[in-house]
Amino acid sequence: MAGHCERLIRDGKLLLALAEEGRQHAEQTFSYPVIAARHAALYEETLREYRREG
Numbered sequence: 001m002a003g004h005c006e007r008l009i010r011d012g013k014l015l016l017a018l019a020e021e022g023r024q025h026a027e028q029t030f031s032y033p034v035i036a037a038r039h040a041a042l043y044e045e046t047l048r049e050y051r052r053e054g
Contacts, residue, residue, distance in 0.1 A: 008015045028034065 008018070
């Protein structure tokens with residue numbers, strides 16, 4: 001792990017590229033619109049199942 005950290009310290013381009021990829025991943029996975037859409041989908045699915053069983 002220390003070797004990888006050292007590489008990032010020495011390679012600024014790699015560091016910036018990985019940071020950008022990490023930011024994009026976080027936005028695509030954990031942003032409020034994404035989380036809200038997932039919750040809405042789960043809510044709708046739960047309602048459909050509840051109505052089927054009722």
